[in-house]
Amino acid sequence: MTIGIPKEVKNNENRVGMTPAGVFELTKHGHIVYVQSNAGEGSGFFDSDYKKAGGLILDTIGQVYGISEMIVKVKEPMPEEYGLVQPDQIIFTYFHFASSEPLTKAMIESKATCIAYETVEDDDGTLPLLTPMSEVAGRMAIQQGAKYLEKPAKGRGVLLGGVPGVAPGKVLILGAGVVGVQAAKMAAGLGAQVTILDINMKRLRYINDVMPPHVITEFSNEFNIRKYIQNHDLIIGGVLLKGAKAPNLITRDMLKEMRPGTVIVDVAVDQGGCVETTRPTTHEDPIYIIDDVVHYSVANMPGAVPYTSTVALTNVTLPYVLKLANLGWANATDKDPALKKGLNIINGEIVYDGIIEAFQDSVFAYKS
Numbered sequence: 001m002t003i004g005i006p007k008e009v010k011n012n013e014n015r016v017g018m019t020p021a022g023v024f025e026l027t028k029h030g031h032i033v034y035v036q037s038n039a040g041e042g043s044g045f046f047d048s049d050y051k052k053a054g055g056l057i058l059d060t061i062g063q064v065y066g067i068s069e070m071i072v073k074v075k076e077p078m079p080e081e082y083g084l085v086q087p088d089q090i091i092f093t094y095f096h097f098a099s100s101e102p103l104t105k106a107m108i109e110s111k112a113t114c115i116a117y118e119t120v121e122d123d124d125g126t127l128p129l130l131t132p133m134s135e136v137a138g139r140m141a142i143q144q145g146a147k148y149l150e151k152p153a154k155g156r157g158v159l160l161g162g163v164p165g166v167a168p169g170k171v172l173i174l175g176a177g178v179v180g181v182q183a184a185k186m187a188a189g190l191g192a193q194v195t196i197l198d199i200n201m202k203r204l205r206y207i208n209d210v211m212p213p214h215v216i217t218e219f220s221n222e223f224n225i226r227k228y229i230q231n232h233d234l235i236i237g238g239v240l241l242k243g244a245k246a247p248n249l250i251t252r253d254m255l256k257e258m259r260p261g262t263v264i265v266d267v268a269v270d271q272g273g274c275v276e277t278t279r280p281t282t283h284e285d286p287i288y289i290i291d292d293v294v295h296y297s298v299a300n301m302p303g304a305v306p307y308t309s310t311v312a313l314t315n316v317t318l319p320y321v322l323k324l325a326n327l328g329w330a331n332a333t334d335k336d337p338a339l340k341k342g343l344n345i346i347n348g349e350i351v352y353d354g355i356i357e358a359f360q361d362s363v364f365a366y367k368s
């Protein structure tokens with residue numbers, strides 16, 4: 001199969017859909033991989049690395065889309081890419097169709113087959129192509145939180161690990177899922193006192209078994225949250241209700257109960273946030289302050305560490321890319337139920353229930 005790796009065009013997106021290691025693996029299996037010149041630069045992978053791995057470098061994005069049977073990328077196609085997508089082409093990337101009607105319409109019109117990373121789902125309901133980004137964001141949350149706790153960054157002036165003779169800082173984590181566990185690990189590693197809350201007892205049992213004693217678990221309810229926000233320095237929001245907006249576990253009035261300079265890193269911002277005062281921010285302008293509480297709520301945290309994020313993402317996408325390239329999308333999705341769940345649009349027809357529901361009126365009205 002011919003596979004194309006375009007350079008991402010979304011603002012500030014430095015990740016790339018495939019590393020040179022991925023190109024090596026695909027070419028070893030007899031496939032041809034076209035890489036747009038400078039596609040990997042933002043992640044630290046250069047054209048010479050791709051060439052060495054067996055890739056062929058093309059100058060323009062138009063050439064890459066024009067020649068490839070499958071496009072592998074990171075973010076959804078941007079409006080300037082819509083016209084480049086070819087009928088019957090496989091596009092394998094994050095789409096998040098339900099949040100963009102123009103994108104959905106464009107992909108229907110293109111008659112491409114769109115397989116979305118975010119809906120590839122294992123039997124146990126986990127989302128293997130989203131997990132690595134949650135792992136990155138969870139670990140990064142502590143790094144960012146520690147930075148904004150410094151006084152010049154508007155925080156309380158607390159060193160998370162403390163020093164001999166001074167107690168360590170306290171970290172409260174809401175949600176013991178992927179983000180929560182990774183955040184707890186990092187915070188515990190720095191020597192902070194960690195409290196992690198969830199409503200899922202299985203997750204709390206797991207944390208209790210695997211974490212050191214300075215990570216304590218408690219059931220998540222308003223009483224406990226109100227109690228802990230008063231004396232914790234850094235609060236991490238890592239709650240997820242599948243397919244729904246995150247619940248507002250910290251309401252506006254609760255900010256007054258926190259100490260000035262407390263830092264909230266609301267990782268769940270992409271689902272609306274679990275703090276009432278959360279609004280999305282960017283890496284250029286990541287924080288704002290309300291009632292002396294520092295809010296960090298960058299919606300694409302992994303974008304700040306593109307090397308790590310690209311490698312983490314492509315580690316999990318490559319086996320699926322190989323399957324699609326070896327077998328074609330129809331056989332590959334027949335043989336792999338997890339990958340089948342990734343099918344969102346087949347040759348311009350929506351096949352994923354969540355998208356049909358999201359656009360019952362508009363897209364179908366548009367199609368007819």
Ligand SMILES: NC(=O)c1ccc[n+]([C@@H]2O[C@H](COP(=O)([O-])OP(=O)(O)OC[C@H]3O[C@@H](n4cnc5c(N)ncnc54)[C@H](O)[C@@H]3O)[C@@H](O)[C@H]2O)c1
Binds near residue numbers: 175197203298
């Ligand atoms: N900002 C970013 O860049 C970024 C990056 C990756 C992930 N995320 C987001 O981070 C959030 C968490 O992702 P995840 O992969 O850890 O999800 P996950 O499903 O692994 O974990 C979510 C946890 O929240 C718990 N939960 C639900 N209701 C709760 C409540 N009332 N109190 C406490 N816990 C509760 C669940 O039981 C679960 O353990 C998601 O919204 C995800 O989209 C954001």
